Amino acid sequence: MSTFMQQVVNGISLGSTYAVFAMGCTLIFGVLNIVNMAQGAFFMGGAYFGLEAANMGLPPLLAFFVALMGGGVLGILADLIVFRTLRARGAHRWMGLVASLALARMMVGVAQEVFGTQVQRYPQNMFQSIAFEVGGVRIQLLQIVIFLVSVVLMALLALTLQRSSVGRAIRTVAFDEDVARIVGVPVGRTTMMTFFLAGALAGASGMLLGNLFNVVSPFMGEQMLIKGLTVIILGGLGNVPGAVAGGFLLGLIEVFSVAYVSSSFRDAIGFGLIFLILLVKPTGLFSRFEERKA
Amino acid sequence: MRHSIVVLLSSFAIVVGAAVTERPARAETPVKIGIVQATSGGSAALYGVMQKNAAELAIEEINASGSLGDFKLVGIYEDDGGDRGQSVNIFQRLINQEKVSVILGPTLTTSAFAADPIAQKAQVPVIASSNTAPGVTNMGDYIFRTSPPESMVFPGVLAYVKKKSDPKTAAQIYGIDDALMKAAYGVQKAALDEAGIRIVATETFQKGDVDYSAQLTKIKASNPDILVIGGLAEETANIVRQARQLGLGPSTRILGANAAISTKLVELAGSAAEGFTVGSSWFIQFDNPKNKAFVAAYRNKYHSDPDTFAAQAYTSVQIFAAALKKAGGVSDSKKLRDAIAETKDFDSNTGPFSFAANRDPVVVPKVLIVKDGKFTLTTD
Numbered sequence: 219m220s221t222f223m224q225q226v227v228n229g230i231s232l233g234s235t236y237a238v239f240a241m242g243c244t245l246i247f248g249v250l251n252i253v254n255m256a257q258g259a260f261f262m263g264g265a266y267f268g269l270e271a272a273n274m275g276l277p278p279l280l281a282f283f284v285a286l287m288g289g290g291v292l293g294i295l296a297d298l299i300v301f302r303t304l305r306a307r308g309a310h311r312w313m314g315l316v317a318s319l320a321l322a323r324m325m326v327g328v329a330q331e332v333f334g335t336q337v338q339r340y341p342q343n344m345f346q347s348i349a350f351e352v353g354g355v356r357i358q359l360l361q362i363v364i365f366l367v368s369v370v371l372m373a374l375l376a377l378t379l380q381r382s383s384v385g386r387a388i389r390t391v392a393f394d395e396d397v398a399r400i401v402g403v404p405v406g407r408t409t410m411m412t413f414f415l416a417g418a419l420a421g422a423s424g425m426l427l428g429n430l431f432n433v434v435s436p437f438m439g440e441q442m443l444i445k446g447l448t449v450i451i452l453g454g455l456g457n458v459p460g461a462v463a464g465g466f467l468l469g470l471i472e473v474f475s476v477a478y479v480s481s482s483f484r485d486a487i488g489f490g491l492i493f494l495i496l497l498v499k500p501t502g503l504f505s506r507f508e509e510r511k512a
Numbered sequence: 513m514r515h516s517i518v519v520l521l522s523s524f525a526i527v528v529g530a531a532v533t534e535r536p537a538r539a540e541t542p543v544k545i546g547i548v549q550a551t552s553g554g555s556a557a558l559y560g561v562m563q564k565n566a567a568e569l570a571i572e573e574i575n576a577s578g579s580l581g582d583f584k585l586v587g588i589y590e591d592d593g594g595d596r597g598q599s600v601n602i603f604q605r606l607i608n609q610e611k612v613s614v615i616l617g618p619t620l621t622t623s624a625f626a627a628d629p630i631a632q633k634a635q636v637p638v639i640a641s642s643n644t645a646p647g648v649t650n651m652g653d654y655i656f657r658t659s660p661p662e663s664m665v666f667p668g669v670l671a672y673v674k675k676k677s678d679p680k681t682a683a684q685i686y687g688i689d690d691a692l693m694k695a696a697y698g699v700q701k702a703a704l705d706e707a708g709i710r711i712v713a714t715e716t717f718q719k720g721d722v723d724y725s726a727q728l729t730k731i732k733a734s735n736p737d738i739l740v741i742g743g744l745a746e747e748t749a750n751i752v753r754q755a756r757q758l759g760l761g762p763s764t765r766i767l768g769a770n771a772a773i774s775t776k777l778v779e780l781a782g783s784a785a786e787g788f789t790v791g792s793s794w795f796i797q798f799d800n801p802k803n804k805a806f807v808a809a810y811r812n813k814y815h816s817d818p819d820t821f822a823a824q825a826y827t828s829v830q831i832f833a834a835a836l837k838k839a840g841g842v843s844d845s846k847k848l849r850d851a852i853a854e855t856k857d858f859d860s861n862t863g864p865f866s867f868a869a870n871r872d873p874v875v876v877p878k879v880l881i882v883k884d885g886k887f888t889l890t891t892d
Contacts, residue, residue: 221733224758228725335557337746339780349757356759431722432750432780437554441720476726481716482688 220354225477226470231361233469234368235427239442240449240461241375242419247447248456249392250412253311255318256296257420257446258439259325264289264421265428265438266333269340278343282367282425289421290414296321297413302406322439329436337435340428364426371422372462375415379458388412392456444489451492454502463504540584543842545571545832546606547589548599548617548627554720555744556594558776559642560619563825564589565814567616570829573809580837585829592618599623603630613842614639614832616825621645621692628655635845637852639832641824644770645695649871654849656871658824658831658862662699665770665791668877670703672890673765673789679737681712685727685751686742688716696742696769704740712736717747728755739766748772749780756784765789773820778885788882793875794823794862795889803861827860834858 239261246254267288271281300317345360379385387408390398398405427442428434449468453460468488475487495503547567549560571585588610592598599618606612607630614637618624621643631638632652640648640657644665649655673679682704687693704711713734715727728751731739739755741748748768755766768777768790778785796807796817806826810818818826835851842848853871857864866874880887 221729224729224732225726228723228729232723232725330552335552335554336561336776337554337558337780339782342782346757349759351759356757358757427722432753433722433746435554437720438722472723473726477730481718481721481727484718 223353223355225473227355227357227361229470229473230466231364231430231469232473233466234364235423235430235465236445236449236468237462237465238368238371238419238426239423239446240453240465241372241458242416242423243446244450244453244456244458244461245375245388245412245416245419247450248454249388250409251392252301253315253318254296254301254416255315255443256300256322256325257416258441258443259322260289260292260296260417260420260439261424261427261442262329262436262439263292263325263424264417265424265434266329267421268425268428269338269434272340272343278345278429282422285425286418286422289424290418292325292421293413293415293417294410296417297410301409301413322443326436326439333436335436337433339432339434343429346429360429364430367422367426368462368465371419372458375419375458378415384408384411448488448492450502451495452502453504457502457504460502460504464502467503541582541841542584542586543580543836544610544612545585545587545829546602546610546612546615546617547587548592548602548606548615548619548623549589550594550619550623551591553592553594555746556619558745558774559771559819559821560591560594562774562819562822563617563619563641566810566818566822566826567829569810569813570826570833574829574833580833583836583841585833588612592623594620594623596620596623596626599627600630603627607631607634607636612636613836613845613848616641616828616832618643620690621648621695622690624648624655625651625691628652631655635849637832637845637849639828639852641828642771642821643692645692646699647695653853653871656852656867658828658865658873659821660770660793660873660875660877662696662770663702664872664875665793665877666696666699667703667706669767669789669791669879670707670709672879673738673767674707674709677737677765679709679765681734681736682709682738682740683713683715683731683734683736684711684740684742685715685717685724685731687719687744687747689719690744692771693742693744693769696771700740700742700767700769709738717743717751721747722750724751724754725758728758728760731755732758732760736764739764741766741768741772743769743772745772745774745777746780749777749785752777752788753781753784762787770820773880773887775817775819775887778882778887783885785882785885790880790887791877792820792880792887793873793877794820795878795880795887797889798861798863800861800863802859806861823861827858827862827865830860831855831858831865 246252264285268281268285271284304313345363348359350357387403390403391408449464453464472484475484549564550556551560571587590602592602624643628638628651632654637654641659643657644659644662686697713731741751766788773792839847839851856866868874879890
């Protein structure tokens, strides 16, 4: 029983990082309806921003803030340099897909040059070394912190979308760009704000995962992008609570498929779910009814 | 028309004249050495960078010493990214276009099984310095390695651990999608069976995994006396660290594969690496004048410590240079191959080095344990 509960803890802490990353994905893919394959690169970028900050001696929470802002700035730059330019030319959506793929590869290349290809780790911090044992289940302080951070980020994002003027603007743009323009919403600025939020969430999850598993590498974003896509299909495109629930669900599914089936089947089971969901419930597991985006 | 011919002829004369006048007093015969190492592509890059550095250092030193007379070693380095498809392409290019005399590498055993047959067919000697899976040199009589196979090292490690703590049960975890790690698993399992240690859990992981908590939770539940890991350094480091974080107590000794020996392991695993036990043919504090010179030169050039694979790559170049001298050139590849094969008690940084009849290295394995953040040679 304690083994089972330990696996649940493992799944939830893995899922927290997925949930944070997927929230950013669902904003871009679902709400803005933009195919941005560079989300994984923002994730990797954020992990390195956090790493550099931590190596400079900043306390973990401040380093986390640097990762978050760093990811956000990368998001803004991607919008300014790539997506806005393409939009201004009236380019097809596929152009955005290809351009963002190129951007992602470029960022990986730059990271390889700047930071080297070897895996790096965060400096030891207090969250890593403290652990609690409850009924045979071991929980690290780090896992609790990561879980709490993901819940806080989720709440902040929900508040921003529902209550703030930025959130209202984002939802209006999501509803229809032309309508947004007619009612006086600054579409360009709103899109940029969404890119910032999505990049910040990606960067934040990069630092969380990097801390949790002690791994920062230029290649860490590629796997994560696929996980993010899986989660937003699970949770429903543009559905923020769905992305969070989907993230935790995917974390648990992965851990349990390794624990009770085999490590070779982990991805097969995770990605097999995509097909199943698309066939059975294409709006995602967590949509109660066919609703408008955001 | 006539004018342009005059220009052409005169420029031709100038070029030829320049070439004649600039020819050095002594003719240098370049000998091309293909260096195929992964310097990108995740875990493999750890080993690739080290070996590339060490090989280039050795080439530089040999050229500077003038011990080869008119021969000048020219290293041609290619990055295969740890991808065997790339290794095959690079081998073909090096052999057919660059006409290299020898190939050092590739980094991964998986790549070796794909690419080495090309060199064997073309009769170009290959000297690997990080392939440790069984059967690599069985691919042909032109395939050599300076890295001892896992089967030469692990039984010695296990014998040491048995003497120290007499474990009754073991858990194994290994990378299922890598030829080297699967082979390491096979060797480790055979040695455990041989030693009469019961295997209570067997788990697997995939290349590039970062989360091992699910497997380690199961392993912890099986309560083994020792945990045996078949993984490269980065993976092993994370497994060790996560195992300790999940509460696998210090009474459970963790053993690794030869390939896990890297300064990176200690750096990544931190204090969790304490007590990690592994076997090797070389270690940095090895007290031997050749080794001390090598370590000093490597530190001086790259401002970091070499690892086992760097030491073996350095030795590979030296063995090749000695064979080149003995064979008197590279034009006869059979003669060159025989000269490499005849290497016996060569004074290397790993101690006296010989090739066995099957072109595997003959070395005395040493047991290393991580102590105070450093791999340390066991003295008992």
